[in-house]
Amino acid sequence: MKERIIITHAMKKYGDAVIIPNLSVEIKEGEFFTLLGPSGCGKTTLLRMIAGFNSIEGGDFYFNDNRINDIDPAKRNIGMVFQNYAIFPHLSVRKNVEFGLKNRKLAKDEITKRAEEYLKLMQIEELAERMPEKLSGGQQQRVALARALCIEPHVLLMDEPLSNLDAKLRVEMRTVIKNIQHSVGITTVYVTHDQEEAMAISDRIAVMKDGIIQHIGTPQNIYQRPANLFVSTFIGRSNIFDGGLVVKDGKTFLKLGEYETAIQKVQDKYRGNQKIIASIRPEELLMHREPGKGIKAIIDDCVFLGLNTHYFMHLEDGKEVESIQESTIDSIIAPGTEISLSLNVDKINLFTADGSVNILQGVRNDCATN
Amino acid sequence: MVRQHRRRDMWSGVTVTFVVLFVIFLVYPLLGILKQSVFDREGNFTLQEFVKFFSQPYYSRTILNSFEVTIAITLCTLLIGIPLAYFYSFYQLKGAKALFVISILCCMSAPFIGAYSWILLLGRSGVIxxxxxNFLGIKIGSIYGFGGILLVQSLKLFPLVFIYMNGAFKNIDSSLMEASANLGCVGIKRFYRVVLNLSMPTILAASLLVFMRAFADFGTPLLIGEGYRTFPVEIYNQYLGENGTDHNFAAAISVIAITLTALVFFVQKWATSKFKFSINAMHPIEKKKPKGLKGVLIYIYCYVLVAIAFLPQVYVVYLSFRNSDQAIFKEGYSFSNYESAMNKLLGRSISNTLVLxxxxxxxxxxCSILIAYLVVRRPSVTNNAIDTMSVLPYIMPGSVIGIAMVVAFGKPPIVLTGTMAIMILSFVIRRMPYTIRSANATLMQIPMSIEEASISLGTSKIKTFAKITVPMMTNGIISGAILSWVSIVTELSSSIILYNNRTITLTMSAYVAISRGNYGLACAFSAVLTVLTSLSLLLYLFISKSEDIKL
Incomplete structure (x- = not known):
């Protein structure tokens, strides 16, 4: 029952407003695939097009070799988990789980057996006779999952399923979801705007903006070598610098203000004098107490968070930057102290001046349109 | 999300069906009334009926009378209902539940029982x-006319204010009261500046409800109004009265009536929009124990008020067991009133009432479930038009609907007069706006994703509607339906125009007995009616278990 989902040139319009202009993506069988992006980026719209609740204005949607564009949503054999769980309030937990099975021509004891199996899988068998209003958010979530999975669907679609839970439960439930998905092995499309959640749960992530996929890759790919400036700022925190590339004696240097450092991994076609944008994550800024040849900075504030300490500072030209250092046992650097910064050159990312392309080697983007 | 491109399905058919039904059963009758008001018998266009109404004080006076007494009733119900609601919501009263239940019984009683019973108590030969x-040598003034209508209607309608205001007071967060105290505003001042102002939208809503009910009320002024002639009674007299009827004139008065109530409706809408805020209490106010002299006064106020309001119904039931001869009650008790009622179509009245x-x-x-689904889930120009049409009867007095039915269905192509169908039709038209409102509200609270979940689990759209949407909506409407049932059972103003011997209801039997001066018989019918409505309401309270009643 493992299915690949192939979408080619999908288009979505509401009246004259184009939400998704031209989107293609291939989701591998058994994969946990996440659509990640800010609100209004079209991620939920795309998910509902797969489910059949939104009309498709262009393009083709396939499950393996079957084109599903014109198949009724009730016949697509999809398991769906909704943001508000959509548990039927007038049916008990067991009846909720059995609901989808009853639409299939199954023997009665087969229905009971299958429902029981998935109630057990989700560890809610002792809640089976309760009505939904007596359940907590996390329990309702488990019921929704059991109900979606027990029809043994081709694919599982989840629309921000954790956003209604409190922070602690969210972390707990994402582990539950990931483990269940792995043990069932079902192809899953998951929608979220929470990048930490996406990183924790996904095999691959598609970062979307304005109906266009910016980057498809593993969480590691996306974090370490984002395809463009948007992805780099949307995933994790980044300090953004305007800088330049300078080629001297065949070597390429990154120039940020007065500061210069050699840089190895620039793709060949981008080697040359030009303006660029540097995206430097807080942990990639290294702090030195003795003023040296680095970038001069003055500490404004520091926040001790246990494992790490966050430093907020400003540069000579007034630009504000932040850095994260592992907390040390001796002392925190006091506000007002002048320090110098250097870069962890292997980790930083450089983009063309318009931010559209990462100019370093090692970017892995499965997105077909790039 | 609303789908832009949808295929034609079953719902398009439902839309068409409702458009046809509304045009035939609502628009056509209303146009019939309008036509009759501006065309004379020869078919010439004329405004003479309107000129006649406004130029002769004998007729135009009825509008002023109706407005005068209705405004007086509205103010009066606010004046006695708001304090009751305040005491009920802010103090722990013993027997609070009983106060609440009895109040509801009062306002849902048949429209003329109050008037009739008060006549027997305070009328010319009333007991009091x-x-x-005889014993004190004091003459009580006449209760006929303005004063009588005011008394009877205020005592019948103040529970509406009470119920509405309870809802509003329950939503006032105790932190608002504390904040007010903190800023130095307590006591009576706080009651006016905080409590009442926060409840303003509710006060306006309750006022409109009372106004509409009192303005369109027919039974009370008919019995107790005597020389004080009001609008609905005049329409009835012109249409079916004893002193010569004039259908064209009745139609003209109906048009004027609809125009006026529509006007009041829009003024209220406008006033409510001035107070647009929503409150929702996280910490409802904790009820205090009433103490000292103040506590005693609170108890006296609440219990005496509710007891007086309930008195007419108790008294009617009591009288139904007294021996009687025509208009005179005699010593001794028996079932003779019920026996003569049996001979006077009691069985048929009851079965008609139940069937209708x-x-x-x-x-x-x-209809309400289907219309609500169309309006909420598939909004379109046509479906919104259906929604608008369906609330029209809200502003139409019952007697106007009755006349509209006769005008439209008393002659070919569709002849329904004298049948059960026309009675059902007028009941449906009168009550449906209320049920559609509550069905709309219920459906809006059901998230779309519940239906989508069902579809994604392999259930077809129609099956989803039947197995998921309808059961979830029913929970929301069933309690409201019982209230509709009660108001249908006690309906007078349109049935009085439409009924005949075969389609007579309990309410009509009671009314006929009163109008023929057969008081014992009237009490028997009224008592049966009272018991029936009371049982229905108790069932309602049992099912709903909540005090959020929508009337």
Whole structure:
């Protein structure tokens, strides 16, 4: 029952407003695939097009070799988990789980057996006779999952399923979801705007903006070598610098203000004098107490968070930057102290001046349109 | 999300069906009234009926009378209802539940029982009048006319204010009261500046409800109004009265009536929009124990008020067991009133009432669910038009609907007069706006994703509607339906125009007995009616278990 989902040139319009202009993506069988992006980026719209609740204005949607564009949503054999769980309030937990099975021509004891199996899988068998209003958010979530999975669907679609839970439960439930998905092995499309959640749960992530996929890759790919400036700022925190590339004696240097450092991994076609944008994550800024040849900075504030300490500072030209250092046992650097910064050159990312392309080697983007 | 491109399906058919039904059964009758008001018998266009109404004080006076007494009733109900609601919501009263239940019984009683019973108590030969005259030598003034209508209607309608205001007071967060105290505003001042102002939208809503009910009320002024002639009674007299009828004139008065109530409706809408805020209490106010002299006064106020309001119904039931001869009650008790009622179509009245009530209710519920689905889930120009049409009857007095039915269906192509169907039709038209409102509200609270979940689990759209949407909506409408049932059972103003011997209801039997001066018989019918409505309401309270009643 493992299915690949192939979408080619999908288009979505509401009246004259184009939400998704031209989107293609291939989701591998058994994969946990996440659509990640800010609100209004079209991620939920795309998910509902797969489910059949939104009309498709262009393009083709396939499950393996079957084109599903014109198949009724009730016949697509999809398991769906909704943001508000959509548990039927007038049916008990067991009846909720059995609901989808009853639409299939199954023997009665087969229905009971299958429902029981998935109630057990989700560890809610002792809640089976309760009505939904007596359940907590996390329990309702488990019921929704059991109900979606027990029809043994081709694919599982989840629309921000954790956003209604409190922070602690969210972390707990994402582990539950990931483990269940792995043990069932079902192809899953998951929608979220929470990048930490996406990183924790996904095999691959598609970062979307304005109906266009910016980057498809593993969480590691996306974090370490984002395809463009948007992805780099949307995933994790980044300090953004305007800088330049300078080629001297065949070597390429990154120039940020007065500061210069050699840089190895620039793709060949981008080697040359030009303006660029540097995206430097807080942990990639290294702090030195003795003023040296680095970038001069003055500490404004520091926040001790246990494992790490966050430093907020400003540069000579007034630009504000932040850095994260592992907390040390001796002392925190006091506000007002002048320090110098250097870069962890292997980790930083450089983009063309318009931010559209990462100019370093090692970017892995499965997105077909790039 | 609303789908832009949808295929034609079953719902398009439902839309068309409702458009046709509304055009035939609502628009056509209303146009019929309008036509009759501006065309004379020869078919010439004329405004003479309107000129006649406004130029002769004998007629135009009835509008002023109606407005005068209705405004007086509205103010009066606010004046006695708001304090009751305040005491009920802010103090722990013993027997609070009983106060609440009895209040509801009062306002849902048949429209003329109050008037009739008060006549027997305070009228010319009323028990209390006689008692004061014979033993104390005090003459109580006449309760006929303005004062009588005011008394009867205020006592019948103040529970509406009470119920509405309870809802509003419950939503006032105790932190608002504390903040007010903190800023130095307590006591009476706080009651006016914080409590009442926060409840303003509710006060306006309750006022409109009372106004509409009192303005369109027909039974009370008919019995107790005597020389004080009001609008609905005049329409009835012109249409069916004893002193020569004039259908064209009745139609003209109906048009004027609809215009006026529509005007009041829009003024209220406008006033409410001035107070647009929503409150929702996280910490409802904790009820205090009433103490000292203040506590005693609070108890006296609440219990005396509710007891007086309930008195007419108790008294009618009591009288139904007294021996009687025509208009005179004699010593001794027996079932003779009930026996003569048996001879006077009691059985047929009861079975007609049940059949008409149930039939109307079933139709109302089915139509409301379908219309709510069209309006909420598939908004379109046509479906919104259906929604607008369906609330039209809200501003139409019952007698106007009755006349509209006769005008439209008393002659070919569709002849329904004298049948059960026309009675059901008028009940459905009168009550449906209320049920549609509550069905709309219920459906809006059901998230779309519940239906989508069902579809994604392999259930077809129609099956989803039947197995998920309808059961979830029913929970929301069933309690409201019982209230509709009660108001159908006690309906007077349109049935009085439409009924005949075969389609007579309990309410009509009671009314006929009163109008023929057969008081014992009237009490028997009224008592049966009272018991029936009371049982229905108790069932309602049992099912709903909540005090959020929508009337």
């Amino acid at each position: 009048t006689q008692f004061f005259k 009530g149930m039939g109307s209710l079933v139709i109302i519920i089915i």
